Amino acid sequence: xxxxxLLFPLAALLLVSTKVSSxxxxxxxxxxxxxPPAPVQTPTPAPSAEVLSPPYEPPAPPPVKVPSPPYEPPxxxxxxxYEPTAPTPPTQPPTPPYIPQNPTPAPPATTPPYKxxxxxxxxxxxxxxxxxxxxxxxxxxxxxxxxxRACIRxxxxxxxxxxxxxxxxxxxxxxxxxxxxxxxxxxxx
Numbered sequence: 001x002x003x004x005x006l007l008f009p010l011a012a013l014l015l016v017s018t019k020v021s022s023x024x025x026x027x028x029x030x031x032x033x034x035x036p037p038a039p040v041q042t043p044t045p046a047p048s049a050e051v052l053s054p055p056y057e058p059p060a061p062p063p064v065k066v067p068s069p070p071y072e073p074p075x076x077x078x079x080x081x082y083e084p085t086a087p088t089p090p091t092q093p094p095t096p097p098y099i100p101q102n103p104t105p106a107p108p109a110t111t112p113p114y115k116x117x118x119x120x121x122x123x124x125x126x127x128x129x130x131x132x133x134x135x136x137x138x139x140x141x142x143x144x145x146x147x148x149r150a151c152i153r154x155x156x157x158x159x160x161x162x163x164x165x166x167x168x169x170x171x172x173x174x175x176x177x178x179x180x181x182x183x184x185x186x187x188x189x
Contacts, residue, residue, distance in 0.1 A: 130155035137189060140165045147189050154179060154188035 124130055130152045138147035155161045158179070160172035169177050169188065179187040 124155055124159045124161075127152055127156050130161065133161040137161055137165060141189070150187060151189050158188070 124133070131148075134148050134151035134155055137151055138144050141147040151161065154176060158172055158175035160176060162168040162171045162176065169186070172188075176188050177186070181187050
């Protein structure tokens, strides 16, 4: 470590001494340069006292306008004595073409599609009877327990649960379809 500390000052001393010695050996050379010759000035002639003006030309005469001939009305051919024309009889508008009236055919009698008889559910007496009916009705809902609670309440009150997982509420009558929540939404699923 001590050798490194000594090495730095020695390197600095060597650098400074070589610079100083190089300044002493510098040779100063001067090369003589010839000065450029002075430009030759030619005297400019003094302006003459007389100022020449352009020669005077009289203005061109205005163009002569030929007067136009006086207006003559066009010559009309002699007309024949006035003869009133016979009045034309009034024309009637053309009648529309005859279109035969076809009696519109009566629509075919439609019969309602055949509905297979729905299976009858067992009579509802207690709340325990509603559980097997409401289970399939609520199995596809995201909140199954909430649906089951509402379905069992409607089943016990209306004594009916519609078939399927959704819809068909009208099969259980007014009691099931008209039961609403406080916010006027259908209560029964």
